[in-house]
Amino acid sequence: AQSVTQPDIHITVSEGASLELRCNYSYGATPYLFWYVQSPGQGLQLLLKYFSGDTLVQGIKGFEAEFKRSQSSFNLRKPSVHWSDAAEYFCAVGLNTGGFKTIFGAGTRLFVKA
Amino acid sequence: DTEVTQTPKHLVMGMTNKKSLKCEQHMGHRAMYWYKQKAKKPPELMFVYSYEKLSINESVPSRFSPECPNSSLLNLHLHALQPEDSALYLCASSQTRDTGELFFGEGSRLTVL
Numbered sequence: 001a002q003s004v005t006q007p008d009i010h011i012t013v014s015e016g017a018s019l020e021l022r023c024n025y026s027y028g029a030t031p032y033l034f035w036y037v038q039s040p041g042q043g044l045q046l047l048l049k050y051f052s053g054d055t056l057v058q059g060i061k062g063f064e065a066e067f068k069r070s071q072s073s074f075n076l077r078k079p080s081v082h083w084s085d086a087a088e089y090f091c092a093v094g095l096n097t098g099g100f101k102t103i104f105g106a107g108t109r110l111f112v113k114a
Numbered sequence: 115d116t117e118v119t120q121t122p123k124h125l126v127m128g129m130t131n132k133k134s135l136k137c138e139q140h141m142g143h144r145a146m147y148w149y150k151q152k153a154k155k156p157p158e159l160m161f162v163y164s165y166e167k168l169s170i171n172e173s174v175p176s177r178f179s180p181e182c183p184n185s186s187l188l189n190l191h192l193h194a195l196q197p198e199d200s201a202l203y204l205c206a207s208s209q210t211r212d213t214g215e216l217f218f219g220e221g222s223r224l225t226v227l
Contacts, residue, residue: 032214043118043204043218044157051214090156094214099169102216104156 002027004093004105012111013081021076021108023091032094033074034102035065039087047089050074061085086112117141118219120205126225129195135222137188137205145211146188148180149204151221157204163188164211195226 003026013019025031032051036044048059055067065076074091091105118139127133137146145164149157162170163182177199179191188205202223206216 034214034216036216036218041202041221041223043120043206043220044216045218046215049215096212100212100214101159101170102214107154107156109154 002031002093002095002103004091004103006089006091006105006108008108009106010109010111012113014113015083016080019076019078019081019085019110021089021091021110023074023076023105025072025074025091025093027072027093027095030067030069032096033065033067034092034094035059035063035074035076036090036092036104037061037087038090038107044090047076081110081112083112083114086110118205118207118217120203120219120222122222123220124223124225126227127192127195128227129197131195132191132193134192135190135203135205135224137190137219138186139205139207139217140186141207141209141217142185143207143209143217144185145208145213146182147206147208147216148178148188148190149206149218151202151204161190162211169211192224195224197226200224200226 005024034049035047038044050067088107090107093103148160151157160174161180166182181189202221204221205219
């Protein structure tokens with residue numbers, strides 16, 4: 001069955017430090033891949049997406065993600081975290097199996113300490 | 115600023131009430147979605163409308179009734195809900211069902227007493 005795994009339930013990072021959030025997926029072919037961010041009490045906002053082509057994808061707010069086919073991973077990175085980055089981050093997979101469907105990972109909560 | 119607008123932002127209702135959640139988008143998208151999100155969980159898909167026709171119903175109880183009056187509007191009618199239905203209800207849209215990228219509203223926080 002298709003699945004998306006975010007191994008870290010929560011991560012704490014110091015402001016100014018680098019960040020990497022992990023995401024692994026299980027699917028026979030290369031799916032569409034997304035990272036969304038959700039601030040408390042808000043909806044989700046798309047940070048970046050990968051459909052094909054260059055495996056290093058740039059997104060909004062200084063985020064980037066790298067698709068690694070051999071590891072079935074799509075990890076999110078940011079070189080220097082700001083306090084406003086504290087939020088919930090969802091990795092998602094888009095599958096086209098008899099109709100497009102998005103499957104979300106369980107999410108990683110990011111805490112930023114001063 | 116979100117381009118998907120949801121009203122109301124907060125709703126408290128009793129188990130015998132009938133209420134509706136509303137969603138509007140003006141991006142010309144032809145697919146619209148309702149998701150339910152419980153605390154500390156990812157969104158769960160409830161319904162998908164594609165070109166104003168219901169295309170996915172994820173076995174949601176009949177006390178939730180979606181309606182798509184036109185390509186810009188999506189409603190979720192609520193009747194005889196249970197306390198466990200309390201959640202954040204998110205509306206989303208995408209250019210078409212196959213384009214993948216979802217644009218979310220800020221959600222309607224529903225509390226059922």
